[in-house]
Amino acid sequence: MESFSLPLLGGLLIGLTTAAYLLLTGKVVGISGILAQALFSRDRLLPFLFVIGLILGGSAYGIFVEPSQPFPEMRSPILLIISGLLVGYGTRLGSGCTSGHGVCGISRLSPRSLVATAIFMTTAIITVLLTK
Structure with a gap:
């Protein structure tokens, strides 16, 4: 498969999955929300x-499509726990995660999601510029 078609395929799969989840549950896809449902809700199966x-x-993608890519080095478990807690706090503070705002919020033209996604992207760009 040509390299330019993989992002297109990924985007199509994200769109189809998002639409299917909305049709099946009546809820938009946001990974932090789905994870919370999977852990804490009564109806846990679909999440x-x-x-x-x-x-x-x-x-499967890593094994079958990108097998030549090296596995990232192991990180400190303490660093992973702190990072996870900060991400969790950020998703609550921002009323959703990047997937919820970026995929579903923008498609619904939500002003809050447009602002949140602009902040995510700006922060990501600055972080890459400062760390590379």
Whole structure:
């Protein structure tokens, strides 16, 4: 498969999955919200399957499509825990995560999501420029 078609395929799969989840649950896709549903809600099956699908899909892509890419070095467990807590706090503070705002919020022309996504992207660009 040509390299330019992989991002297109990924975008199509994200769009289809997002639409299917909305049709099946009546809720928009936001990974932090889905993870919270999988852990804490009474109706856990679909959110749990969604999270498992993310893990298996990403793993399958790494194994079958990008097998030549080296696995990232191991990070400190303490650093991973602190990072996870900061991300969780940020998603609550921002009323959603990058997937919820960037994929679903922008498609609904939500002003809050447009601002949040602009801030995510600006912060990401600055971080890359400062660390590379």
